Amino acid sequence: MTPVQQTYPAVPAAPAGVPAARGRALTKVYGRGDTRVTALDAVDVEFRRGEFTAIMGPSGSGKSTLMHCMAGLDSLTSGQAWIGDAELSALDDTGLTRLRRDRVGFVFQAFNLLPTLTALENITLPMDIAGRAPDRAWLDEVVDAVGLRPRLGHRPTELSGGQQQRVACARALAGRPEVVFADEPTGNLDSRSGGSVLSFLRSSVREMGQTVVMVTHDPVAAAYADRVLFLADGRIVDEMTSPTAERVLDRMKAFDSAGRVVEVG
Numbered sequence: 560m561t562p563v564q565q566t567y568p569a570v571p572a573a574p575a576g577v578p579a580a581r582g583r584a585l586t587k588v589y590g591r592g593d594t595r596v597t598a599l600d601a602v603d604v605e606f607r608r609g610e611f612t613a614i615m616g617p618s619g620s621g622k623s624t625l626m627h628c629m630a631g632l633d634s635l636t637s638g639q640a641w642i643g644d645a646e647l648s649a650l651d652d653t654g655l656t657r658l659r660r661d662r663v664g665f666v667f668q669a670f671n672l673l674p675t676l677t678a679l680e681n682i683t684l685p686m687d688i689a690g691r692a693p694d695r696a697w698l699d700e701v702v703d704a705v706g707l708r709p710r711l712g713h714r715p716t717e718l719s720g721g722q723q724q725r726v727a728c729a730r731a732l733a734g735r736p737e738v739v740f741a742d743e744p745t746g747n748l749d750s751r752s753g754g755s756v757l758s759f760l761r762s763s764v765r766e767m768g769q770t771v772v773m774v775t776h777d778p779v780a781a782a783y784a785d786r787v788l789f790l791a792d793g794r795i796v797d798e799m800t801s802p803t804a805e806r807v808l809d810r811m812k813a814f815d816s817a818g819r820v821v822e823v824g
């Protein structure tokens with residue numbers, strides 16, 4: 560007998576006009592006393608739908624903390640974060656797990672693919688776990704856009720690093736999330752493979768209407784975004800639209816080695 564797979568609809572997306580994600584007075588304090596660190600200091604931020612945002616800043620400026628708190632992977636000390644119209648602190652653990660599963664896509668520096676599964680099985684794994692049937696037409700679009708069709712039956716060890724990361728990007732997008740958070744997605748790749756991953760992320764935004772937020776150290780990677788937010792000492796200190804690698808690099812030079820902001824001009 561064929562097992563019947565029960566399918567659940569995705570959590571409904573937020574109404575039009577609501578940003579893909581936003582945060583208000585985001586504050587995260589680690590430790591106490593002598594070891595107290597304010598990793599996020601009352602940050603207000605908004606990620607509009609259909610926009611590709613890069614987050615840059617010196618080491619320790621709070622980039623990963625911002626992304627983790629926005630994505631519901633870490634809790635805030637105070638402030639509020641929303642994915643669409645869902646406020647994260649109002650959700651219990653099950654609600655948060657469902658939200659991350661159904662409404663958020665993740666891409667990490669280490670590709671995090673399961674070695675025993677094929678590329679296609681890795682791509683559909685989150686939906687299989689959720690008991691959700693993939694939207695075939697969308698899945699086809701994602702697979703074609705990422706250029707993986709000839710590799711779908713391959714296991715991760717049979718793929719290059721760039722191909723593995725493109726599988727991870729396709730997995731993040733397959734469930735049609737409201738926002739994709741990418742943490743140094745090209746950190747383990749050479750510049751050519753990194754370029755193919757970044758081109759895909761950009762086309763997922765421009766041609767497929769997705770929303771991507773990416774933490775990166777690389778001005779060349781940041782230049783693929785529509786907008787760059789600069790963090791220093793747990794605060795957003797600058798924003799650049801239509802960035803170029805040269806302009807981003809110049810802006811980054813204005814941070815001193817301790818990560819503080821140096822006034823320019």
Ligand SMILES: Nc1ncnc2c1ncn2[C@@H]1O[C@H](COP(=O)(O)OP(=O)(O)OP(=O)(O)O)[C@@H](O)[C@H]1O
Binds near residue numbers: 620624
């Ligand atoms: N679990 C933790 N416990 C204590 N302090 C932490 C913890 N996680 C981060 N921090 C501190 O919070 C600050 C911000 O860290 P975060 O990792 O967000 O910075 P980042 O900009 O992503 O750095 P990098 O570019 O080096 O990855 C740093 O001072 C860091 O040492």
